[in-house]
Amino acid sequence: METDSQNDDTPSIPVQRMPAKRPLALAALVAFAMVCAAAAGVWLYAHEPQLISADAVPGDGVDPNGTSEPKPTAPVSAQSAAPDEDAAAVKARLNDLDQLRRVLESKKSAILQAKHDYRYGILELEDETRRVIRQARIDSVGQALKHSGVGPLLRNIQRRQIYFEALDKPLEWIESAIEGLLYVSRRAAIDLLVKDVAAGVDMRGHLTAIGQALERHQPNPGRLSIDPAAVPAAPLAVIAKGLIEPTRARRGIPADRLHPEIEAEICSGNLSRAAELSTLSLRGARCLAESDAKQLFLNRLSELTPLGAEALSGWTGEWLCMNGIARLDPQAAAHLFAWRGRWLSLNGLVDLPSETGKHLAGWNGRQLELMGLRQTADASDLAKWEARGGRLFVPDAIRSAIDRAGAQ
Amino acid sequence: MNRNPADTGTKPFIQALTIAALLLLRVGTVLAGGAEKEAELNLTLHQLTEAARQVAARAATAAAVLAQLQDRSEALEAEIQEERRRIRAVTLRQALGVRRIDYNLQLMQQAASYAAQIESRLAYLRAAETRLNAYREQVRDDRLMLRTLDTFDCSLLLSQARETIEELHRECTAPLLTAGKGDGIPNLETLWNDIVQGR
Numbered sequence: 270m271e272t273d274s275q276n277d278d279t280p281s282i283p284v285q286r287m288p289a290k291r292p293l294a295l296a297a298l299v300a301f302a303m304v305c306a307a308a309a310g311v312w313l314y315a316h317e318p319q320l321i322s323a324d325a326v327p328g329d330g331v332d333p334n335g336t337s338e339p340k341p342t343a344p345v346s347a348q349s350a351a352p353d354e355d356a357a358a359v360k361a362r363l364n365d366l367d368q369l370r371r372v373l374e375s376k377k378s379a380i381l382q383a384k385h386d387y388r389y390g391i392l393e394l395e396d397e398t399r400r401v402i403r404q405a406r407i408d409s410v411g412q413a414l415k416h417s418g419v420g421p422l423l424r425n426i427q428r429r430q431i432y433f434e435a436l437d438k439p440l441e442w443i444e445s446a447i448e449g450l451l452y453v454s455r456r457a458a459i460d461l462l463v464k465d466v467a468a469g470v471d472m473r474g475h476l477t478a479i480g481q482a483l484e485r486h487q488p489n490p491g492r493l494s495i496d497p498a499a500v501p502a503a504p505l506a507v508i509a510k511g512l513i514e515p516t517r518a519r520r521g522i523p524a525d526r527l528h529p530e531i532e533a534e535i536c537s538g539n540l541s542r543a544a545e546l547s548t549l550s551l552r553g554a555r556c557l558a559e560s561d562a563k564q565l566f567l568n569r570l571s572e573l574t575p576l577g578a579e580a581l582s583g584w585t586g587e588w589l590c591m592n593g594i595a596r597l598d599p600q601a602a603a604h605l606f607a608w609r610g611r612w613l614s615l616n617g618l619v620d621l622p623s624e625t626g627k628h629l630a631g632w633n634g635r636q637l638e639l640m641g642l643r644q645t646a647d648a649s650d651l652a653k654w655e656a657r658g659g660r661l662f663v664p665d666a667i668r669s670a671i672d673r674a675g676a677q
Numbered sequence: 678m679n680r681n682p683a684d685t686g687t688k689p690f691i692q693a694l695t696i697a698a699l700l701l702l703r704v705g706t707v708l709a710g711g712a713e714k715e716a717e718l719n720l721t722l723h724q725l726t727e728a729a730r731q732v733a734a735r736a737a738t739a740a741a742v743l744a745q746l747q748d749r750s751e752a753l754e755a756e757i758q759e760e761r762r763r764i765r766a767v768t769l770r771q772a773l774g775v776r777r778i779d780y781n782l783q784l785m786q787q788a789a790s791y792a793a794q795i796e797s798r799l800a801y802l803r804a805a806e807t808r809l810n811a812y813r814e815q816v817r818d819d820r821l822m823l824r825t826l827d828t829f830d831c832s833l834l835l836s837q838a839r840e841t842i843e844e845l846h847r848e849c850t851a852p853l854l855t856a857g858k859g860d861g862i863p864n865l866e867t868l869w870n871d872i873v874q875g876r
Contacts, residue, residue, distance in 0.1 A: 445776060452780035455753075459784065460856065462745055463791055466738060468852035 355472035356464055359457055362479040366454045369483060370447055376488055377443045380436050387433040389551065391426055392576060396550045398422040398512050400529060413509040423505045431502050435495040442493065446486035453482040532556065546570060547593075554580035564588040568617075573597065578604035588612040592641075599624040606632040614638040626650035638662040649674040714831060718820045721838050722813060728842045729809045735849045736802040742853065743795045750788045753781040757872055769869040782869065786862050793861025794854035805845050812838045 401407075401418045413419045457475040464470045531542045532553035540562050546553065547569040554577040557565060563586045571593045573581075578601040581589070587610050595617050597605070602625040605613075611634050618639055621629070623646035629637075630650040637654065642663055645651065648670035655661045655671065663671065757778050766772040773779045816838065819831040863871075 448776040448780060451777075452784070455749075455780075455784050456787065459746070459749060459787055459791070462749070463742055463795075463854060463856070466742055466795075466853035467791070467856050468854070469856040469858070471856065 355476065356461060359461060359472050359475050359479065362476060362483075363454055363457060365483055366450050366479060369486060370450045370454070373443050373447050373450070373486070373488060376493070377440065377447065380440045380443065384433055384436050384440070387429045387436075389555070389576075389580075391429045391433065393551045393555065394422055394426045394429065395512055396552060398426065400550070402513055407513065410506045410509045410513065413513060414505060419509070420505075423508050426508050427502055427505060430508075431497050431500045435497045435500045438495060439493040443488065446488070450482055450486055453478050528553070535560070540565075544568065549573070549577050551576055551580060557581060558584040560584070560586075562586050564590070566590045568592045570594060573601045573605065575600035575604060577601070581605070582608040584608065584610070586610055588614070590614040592616040595619050595641075597625050599628065602628040608632075608634075610634055612636040612638075616640040619643045621645040621650070623647055623650075630654045632659075634659060636660045636662075639667070640664060642667050645670065647674075649677075714827075714829075715820055715823050717835060718816050718823065718831060721835055721842075722816045722820075724842050725809055725813045725816065725838060728845050729806060729813070731849045732802050732805050732809065732845055735853075736799060736806070739795050739799045739802060739853050743792055743799065746788045746792045746795070750785055750792070753785050753788070754872055757781050757785075761872070767873070769866055772869060773865075782865055785868055786865070789868070790858070790860065790862040791854050791856075794858065797861075798853045801848065805848070808841060809845070812841060 398419060401416070401422065402413060405412075405416055405418065407413050407416060407419065413423070453475075457479065460467075460470045460472070460475060464472070528546050528548065529550075531546055532550060534541070535543055535553060536556035538560070540557075540560055543557065543562075544566045546567055549557075549567070549570055557567075558580050565584065565586055565588070568590060570591055573591065573594055575598060582604045589608065589610055589612070592614055594615060597615070597618060599622065606628040613632070613634055613636070616638050619641055621639070621642060621644070626645060626647050627650060630653040632654060635658075637659060639651075640662055643666075645667060648667065651661060651663065651667070652671045652675040656675070661671075757772075760766075760775050760778050761772065764771070764775055766775065766778070772782070812834075815834055819829065819834055822829045823831060
């Protein structure tokens, strides 16, 4: 079959040529689609790579540049050998340990206080015995033991010494118990500290050790008992000898400087002649400290021993006046400046050594008089005390030194 | 056998189209392969960042515990110094006669052993942080290279990084120390001499 144009040189276009154009169009469409798809893929890849990634990263954690700040993560839990319930049980038992330790500390304080009282009591008795020995002009141990006044005093000293020493046994047990409990507690505490990051921590072992320590260190009567009979007592002759020798050396002290009667009055509550004291025995100091007086004028006192100062430091009055003291022993100063009164007059003091000054700087009183002061090792101690708000009275030269120290 | 003139006109075109399609397919395949590698690098980078966070957290925990142990040790030593001055102890023998010193020395030994183990772990973790940073840098470099040359092979880096991540994960979840291990326990004489000399 031919068409009308068959005679033309141009080849005739068969009717069937129309289908030949269709694959071309289809191919063009397919090619276009493929190019579009490829272009879309390239674009997507360039801009949103995670959308076409086979292993898309979950969440928003990917920082392509890896520059984002690390986010806090939950702590990594380590494999712990110590179950939490054991650790909790150990913590609870540590409280029991602490409680027992507090009980023992309290007992220890009571024992130490008793020992302190006995020691002070011995010193008081020795003071008294020396006075009697001096008054009775006793020169030998034999005389002392036979003397009706000295004998009982010596026996009292001996008894207090025995009690004093007998307390060492329970004190030693308590100190050992406290240290033992503290050690067990601290050892467990160190393991509790590391338990979350450690293997092999034996919390059950700690529980056992704590249980044993609690049992072993209970202060029952058997463990705290004392046996005075088991303490070897110092022979009365030895005690007497120790008191007679120093008494001989002090025999030159004028009798008018010893004031047993005035001290006896003070101990009975009558302080009217306290200002006449030129020496102060331990008993006298203790009685003054126990008095209710608000002011004490002890201006005839020329020296203050550390023990005397220790006793006086317990006095609850407000104004202590000791203007006769020219020099203050550092140990005595340590006790005197621990006194909790408000007003202290030491106008006879001429020198303030460094160590004494350090103790003074820590005094909590409000007014301090040092009008006799001629020199001080370190004026800054006075400046420090004054800077805490106290009123200080000193000579002009010392004031200048304080101002210079304060300015520095 | 005569050929249809229409056939003779279409065939080269179809052939060209086929070639173009094949080329496009190849481009697509290569692109897809490159994309996969880059995605893998991104994932590894993410895992390295996570591992770095994990290591930093573990190191922080170790440092905190170590600081507390050191505080305790210093407190114990301060007590020993106080007791030493009080009793004027010079030799270890004299010192061991005081319970507080004896016990504190034992506790210091315990703390020192723990501290030594933690210090060792801390050093490892700090080195691990450096290693991870180096891997992260390398991953970024390789990713850039992959974008430039899609045939670039980064499989070795990926496997090494994966091994490191796994190792660090194991190490980060392992205990920092083992109680009762004898390592790092100073002997009492050394400990005492250090205390006396104030070292």
